[in-house]
Amino acid sequence: MIPEIGHFALALAFAAALAQGPALYAAARADDERLAAFGRRCAYLALGAVGLAFASLAAAYVASDFSVLNVYENSHSQKPLIYKFTGTWGNHEGSMLLWALILALYGGALARQARAIPADLHRLALGTQGLIAAAFLAFMLFTSNPFERLLPAPPDGADLNPLLQDIGLALHPPFLYLGYVGFSVPFSFAVAALIRGRADSVWARLVRPWALAAWSFLTVGIALGSWWAYYELGWGGWWAWDPVENASFMPWLAGTALIHSIRVVERRDALKGWATLLAIAAFSLSLIGTFLVRSGVLTSIHAFAVDPERGVFILAILFAAVGGSLTVYALRAGSLAPTGAFAPASRETALIANNVLLAAACATVFIGTFYPLFVDVATGERISVGPPYFNMVFTPIAALAMALAAAGALMAWKRADLRALARRLAPAGAAALVAALIVAVVAEREKAAGAGWVALCVWLAGGALADLAGRVKLFGAAPGAAARRLAGLPRAAVGAALAHFGLAVFALGAAGVGLWRTEEVRLMKEGDAAHVAGYAVMLASVENTTGPNYLAERARFEARKGARETTLISERRYYPVRGMQTTEAGIRSQGGGDLYVSLGENATGEGWAVRLYFNPFVGCLWWGAGLAALGGALALSDRGRAPARAARGAAASPRAAAAEAPA
Amino acid sequence: MIRIRPILAAAALVLAAPAAGVEPDEILDDPALESRARALEETLRCVVCQSQSLAESNAPLAKDMRLILRERLVAGDTDEEVVAYLVDRYGEYVLLKPRVKPATLALWAAPFLALLAGAAAAFLYVRRRKPAPPAPLKPEEEEAVRALLEGRE
Numbered sequence: 001m002i003p004e005i006g007h008f009a010l011a012l013a014f015a016a017a018l019a020q021g022p023a024l025y026a027a028a029r030a031d032d033e034r035l036a037a038f039g040r041r042c043a044y045l046a047l048g049a050v051g052l053a054f055a056s057l058a059a060a061y062v063a064s065d066f067s068v069l070n071v072y073e074n075s076h077s078q079k080p081l082i083y084k085f086t087g088t089w090g091n092h093e094g095s096m097l098l099w100a101l102i103l104a105l106y107g108g109a110l111a112r113q114a115r116a117i118p119a120d121l122h123r124l125a126l127g128t129q130g131l132i133a134a135a136f137l138a139f140m141l142f143t144s145n146p147f148e149r150l151l152p153a154p155p156d157g158a159d160l161n162p163l164l165q166d167i168g169l170a171l172h173p174p175f176l177y178l179g180y181v182g183f184s185v186p187f188s189f190a191v192a193a194l195i196r197g198r199a200d201s202v203w204a205r206l207v208r209p210w211a212l213a214a215w216s217f218l219t220v221g222i223a224l225g226s227w228w229a230y231y232e233l234g235w236g237g238w239w240a241w242d243p244v245e246n247a248s249f250m251p252w253l254a255g256t257a258l259i260h261s262i263r264v265v266e267r268r269d270a271l272k273g274w275a276t277l278l279a280i281a282a283f284s285l286s287l288i289g290t291f292l293v294r295s296g297v298l299t300s301i302h303a304f305a306v307d308p309e310r311g312v313f314i315l316a317i318l319f320a321a322v323g324g325s326l327t328v329y330a331l332r333a334g335s336l337a338p339t340g341a342f343a344p345a346s347r348e349t350a351l352i353a354n355n356v357l358l359a360a361a362c363a364t365v366f367i368g369t370f371y372p373l374f375v376d377v378a379t380g381e382r383i384s385v386g387p388p389y390f391n392m393v394f395t396p397i398a399a400l401a402m403a404l405a406a407a408g409a410l411m412a413w414k415r416a417d418l419r420a421l422a423r424r425l426a427p428a429g430a431a432a433l434v435a436a437l438i439v440a441v442v443a444e445r446e447k448a449a450g451a452g453w454v455a456l457c458v459w460l461a462g463g464a465l466a467d468l469a470g471r472v473k474l475f476g477a478a479p480g481a482a483a484r485r486l487a488g489l490p491r492a493a494v495g496a497a498l499a500h501f502g503l504a505v506f507a508l509g510a511a512g513v514g515l516w517r518t519e520e521v522r523l524m525k526e527g528d529a530a531h532v533a534g535y536a537v538m539l540a541s542v543e544n545t546t547g548p549n550y551l552a553e554r555a556r557f558e559a560r561k562g563a564r565e566t567t568l569i570s571e572r573r574y575y576p577v578r579g580m581q582t583t584e585a586g587i588r589s590q591g592g593g594d595l596y597v598s599l600g601e602n603a604t605g606e607g608w609a610v611r612l613y614f615n616p617f618v619g620c621l622w623w624g625a626g627l628a629a630l631g632g633a634l635a636l637s638d639r640g641r642a643p644a645r646a647a648r649g650a651a652a653s654p655r656a657a658a659a660e661a662p663a
Numbered sequence: 664m665i666r667i668r669p670i671l672a673a674a675a676l677v678l679a680a681p682a683a684g685v686e687p688d689e690i691l692d693d694p695a696l697e698s699r700a701r702a703l704e705e706t707l708r709c710v711v712c713q714s715q716s717l718a719e720s721n722a723p724l725a726k727d728m729r730l731i732l733r734e735r736l737v738a739g740d741t742d743e744e745v746v747a748y749l750v751d752r753y754g755e756y757v758l759l760k761p762r763v764k765p766a767t768l769a770l771w772a773a774p775f776l777a778l779l780a781g782a783a784a785a786f787l788y789v790r791r792r793k794p795a796p797p798a799p800l801k802p803e804e805e806e807a808v809r810a811l812l813e814g815r816e
Contacts, residue, residue, distance in 0.1 A: 235684060235719050242714045270792070342792040349789055356781035363777040371770045379766060384708045386716065386759025393774040523687040600683065609687050 003068050006056025007147040010097075013049035013104065014137035016042040020107075020130025028123035028196075036123050040111040043126060046133055047108035054101045057146050058088045067153035070094060070146045076159035076577050078549040086170035087160045092294060093146035095173055099290065100140060102174075102181040103133050106210075110185060117206055124192030125185070132184055135317045143310045159577035162550065168228035172221060176248060179218025180286035183255060185210040187283035187325065190276035194328045197335035199276060204266035207279070209636040211262055212495075214282075215255045216632035222248050223625035234583035234598040236613040238513065238621055241390040246369040247289035253362035254282040257355045259632070264348045267413055270338035271348075274355070277329060284322045285362075291318060345416045350408030357401040364393050402456055402507060405500050406463025410470070424470055428462025446515040453511035461504035464497040495635030499628045506624025512593065512617025523607035533614030535561045535595055537568075542599075542608065550575045555599045555608065557586060566590065570599040594618045683721035689729055696736050703732055703742060707749060708757050716759060728753075 024039035026032070057070070061084050066072040074091040075084055089098040107129045114122050140146070163169070189207045193199035225248070230238040239245060258278040264271045291314040342349055368385045375383050406428060410421055436455035443450045469475065471493060472485040486494075520532040529538040540556045550573045557568040568586030575582070586597045593616035600609030685704065691697040701718065709720035709728065717725050717732070728749065735745040749757050761767045800808065 342789045344789060352785045352789065356785050360774060360777040360781050364774040367770060367773040375766055381766065382756045383761045384756055384759050385761060385770065386708060386714065388706050388760035521685055521687055521690065
């Protein structure tokens with residue numbers, strides 16, 4: 001009964017979403033508040049209904065109701081309860097339902113903002129959300145129904161892929177989708193701005209929190225996926241430029257460009273067309289990411305034909321969303337003329353340079369990811385584009401962007417004083433130079449690259465600190481006053497500095513693992529010792545254990561470096577239902593890096609194949625991403641200038657605007 | 664009737680398989696040759712895997728390819744010769760960094776073209792918006808500004 005309720009709720013949500021779009025578009029056209037109120041109620045109804053559908057599916061999973069095909073295919077009665085629940089979205093249909101739920105949540109949240117947003121803008125944006133929701137729910141109902149029954153019910157399920165039975169990967173999709181789907185709101189705002197032919201600083205101030213929220217969630221989502229790959233896949237790496245990873249990275253790059261250019265719209269009433277285009281791109285890339293990963297087309301063009309019904313539906317939605325929004329853009333972008341003037345040395349020009357670099361980076365990842373597909377379709381030849389390509393072309397662009405970020409964040413709007421800029425950045429530059437020298441002397445491998453990267457990280461982090469120090473007038477005032485000023489700073493500025501600092505920390509982690517990782521692979525018997533990065537690691541014992549739904553070999557390693565001693569546990573698990581093996585790496589964070597050990601097979605009886613790594617600074621990857629996301633969240637809590645003042649500022653002359661201090 | 668639909672990529676990361684790479688019995692005694700082998704593995708694809716390099720894959724075919732690669736190194740091949748040997752047998756599909764040739768020209772040119780086009784567009788955009796002298800205020804605007812400024816003090 002419960003699955004039928006869920007199915008019905010899904011259909012109800014579809015009906016509500018179907019009415020929401022046209023009702024709100026018509027309300028915007030006729031300026032009809034009653035129709036608009038109806039449209040908003042549709043958004044709330046869709047939220048309630050999708051929530052009910054999701055709860056129904058989760059209930060079926062928790063209760064192990066194997067008469068539901070989806071539960072049968074992806075769950076098992078012996079699975080721990082937490083993974084029964086998270087298994088709800090560990091499969092195609094369930095994850096689409098999570099997508100729809102998050103979309104409905106954003107729709108409901110946007111509907112609540114009716115009073116804070118100009119009526120025509122709000123109606124057009126919420127109407128666009130309705131269209132997206134309708135397309136998505138139709139896709140679910142007609143090709144990916146999670147509530148399909150399986151009668152008679154089998155006695156037990158086929159289990160969830162054991163790699164997904166993990167907390168990192170259970171949390172990865174919700175955050176990733178909060179990011180992907182979050183970009184639907186800036187997308188809807190962009191389409192609405194194009195339709196009404198007006199995007200101004202009020203528009204930008206309204207879009208910015210949504211864009212920042214989506215960006216922060218996406219940052220966390222990608223970091224969680226990378227963290228999971230690091231500890232669960234047992235190869236000690238964290239990013240492989242895999243098409244699936246790239247699919248999530250492209251919207252992140254476009255979103256990063258968006259949250260920077262939206263500031264220029266807000267402050268300078270320029271780059272409006274470009275910002276709307278970025279908003280469209282960020283969500284379109286999110287759609288491409290979701291769908292193309294799901295359709296399997298990234299793996300091989302031929303996988304597309306396995307399920308043509310879904311494939312065609314996916315293509316139709318993509319075509320409608322991307323093609324439709326770009327058509328509106330082509331028709332209306334001309335109406336978004338900028339008013340501001342640009343000086344070559346100014347914050348806004350630096351932000352334009354930032355956008356050029358980020359857009360080029362995004363285009364590079366896009367072309368690299370899809371190029372094998374193009375070549376396959378065009379010539380039938382199969383080629384690969386992998387990490388060596390991406391590292392070679394992406395890294396220089398990223399380095400340029402980081403180098404610029406330190407300076408750009410310190411520049412004033414309108415006209416920056418370059419001499420003052422140099423003075424404020426001098427400490428960061430000196431610190432970078434010293435860091436480079438230290439690395440050049442101390443480091444053992446990859447000296448030049450290492451010195452360059454560490455210098456870049458110190459430069460960027462130093463720039464962020466100099467930004468904050470300058471704002472609170474850290475030097476030349478009483479410490480108490482500086483602390484008070486820090487609390488009173490605009491949160492957007494603190495957030496930006498924090499995010500840049502996080503990026504520097506992250507890049508240090510990437511450089512550490514990339515350049516100085518050490519590795520030892522060998523056969524070990526109990527009592528054998530191996531050496532990596534100055535650690536003597538002994539395999540103390542291997543014993544057989546059983547978990548709730550798996551059998552395992554559990555190895556205990558004792559590591560020693562000088563007086564420091566620590567124990568690491570690594571497991572090799574076998575999940576009988578799926579017949580799959582997984583590795584649980586043993587990881588100890590200490591001494592500026594992770595000691596990482598992964599237990600392999602004892603194939604010949606002569607010992608276990610053991611992989612030992614020392615990954616310097618690897619923790620910086622996740623800390624840096626976390627700081628960046630926190631910076632985004634902090635910035636989004638800054639509501640900007642009060643609406644009344646902003647409106648007055650926009651209406652008054654350029655001279656009045658020029659009187660404002662740079663922020 | 665039990666019907667199991669062909670499950671496409673179930674969740675985003677199902678594609679990822681547990682990775683491993685070089686195994687102890689493959690490692691060469693000569694550390695110089697072994698480190699060359701490790702570097703080469705990173706640039707070659709396991710042809711039956713989903714975007715895994717030889718350095719990451721535990722597929723039997725990847726093991727075979729790692730062994731062939733080491734055999735060639737021991738036989739005295741240069742890095743280029745080893746790669747050519749593998750390309751002859753498995754096709755250019757094994758190269759994670761594609762060769763520059765007519766079919767990949769667009770791939771290699773793309774980053775530079777994107778940067779150039781972006782820089783040109785940005786340059787034109789900024790130049791077109793040279794700071795113009797602010798337009799003189801209308802009398803009623805002067806009044807409004809004065810009122811604003813006085814109200815703020």
